Amino acid sequence: MRDVAHRSARSLVYSTLRGDLRMKEAQGRQVAGRVRWRRFAVVAVPGFAATAALAVALADGALAASFAVSGQEFKVGASSLTGNGFAQYGGIDKNARGKLLPVAVTAIKNAEIHDLCQSVVTTLPMIGDISLKLHAGQGSKVVEATDLFLDATQMSGDAEFENIEIGRDASTLNKGPASAQGLQDAFGQQAKSIKMTGLRQTAWATNAGKFKLSGLNMTIKLGKDECF
Numbered sequence: 001m002r003d004v005a006h007r008s009a010r011s012l013v014y015s016t017l018r019g020d021l022r023m024k025e026a027q028g029r030q031v032a033g034r035v036r037w038r039r040f041a042v043v044a045v046p047g048f049a050a051t052a053a054l055a056v057a058l059a060d061g062a063l064a065a066s067f068a069v070s071g072q073e074f075k076v077g078a079s080s081l082t083g084n085g086f087a088q089y090g091g092i093d094k095n096a097r098g099k100l101l102p103v104a105v106t107a108i109k110n111a112e113i114h115d116l117c118q119s120v121v122t123t124l125p126m127i128g129d130i131s132l133k134l135h136a137g138q139g140s141k142v143v144e145a146t147d148l149f150l151d152a153t154q155m156s157g158d159a160e161f162e163n164i165e166i167g168r169d170a171s172t173l174n175k176g177p178a179s180a181q182g183l184q185d186a187f188g189q190q191a192k193s194i195k196m197t198g199l200r201q202t203a204w205a206t207n208a209g210k211f212k213l214s215g216l217n218m219t220i221k222l223g224k225d226e227c228f
Contacts, residue, residue: 021225035191036160066097069204071193073153074120076206077227078137078199083148085109086161087176089188093151093204097155101204103151107180108194115211117227131225135174136213147177147209150201164191200228 015195091105119133137143165175170182177188182188219225 012043014040014208029073029143033181033192034160034162035164036158038158039156041154041156054093067150067205069093069101071095071097072122073084073202073204074118074119075227076150076199076201076203077117078143079115079197081111081113081196081199083108083111083194084192085176086192086194087173087180087188087190089170089182090179090186091151091182096143101153103153103204104155105180105182106150106152106155107176108148109146109175111138111145113145116143119226121224121226128222129224130220130222132220133218133225133227134213136215138215141214143214145208145210148211149177149180149205150203152201152203155200155223161191161194162193165189198202 086107087107089105091103093101093103095101114137115135116137117133117135119131122130122132124130168188168190169184170186170188171184173188174183174189175192
């Protein structure tokens, strides 16, 4: 389950965080409670003041990361993702060296994913690049997830939302998983449902209450072999 101890630090850092995490969204059209964006993109961009405030909070133990992320981002792709209970807000991951990593957190209560691909490339001395790639949910099979959290630095694709709220205070989000809230006064958005095609994401972390990978296939090879 997602660690929610970071809530106790909101009063300390909310005034410096506002506006430092920016979401970039392509314009689209709204029809009967739905918003469709032909190209949807999210980019997490930190401000110095926000990062410094969060560093102080972490040092004082006011914020607690759910786990220390690795020093490598990984890529995730899918032909389609559909989900109920969508929330999105800015957050911070922390690696084992103590470095703070700004992310856009996407949280979904229940999700189904088709043609999932996940890849990471590691460069080793004397050996070079080694690629680890995972596939699941191909053909008639589907990947299922509950309480899914994606900590991304970049996400793109074509998206359609039902009953979306944009610009809601991140601490008041209530349509996603129970622990899917950000800092008070920070930007947030949420929707009853999301449909996304052509998903491409670069992330530091993914975690879920349940993650069912039907038709799982994993390969490792020399050289670069990424999802995109």
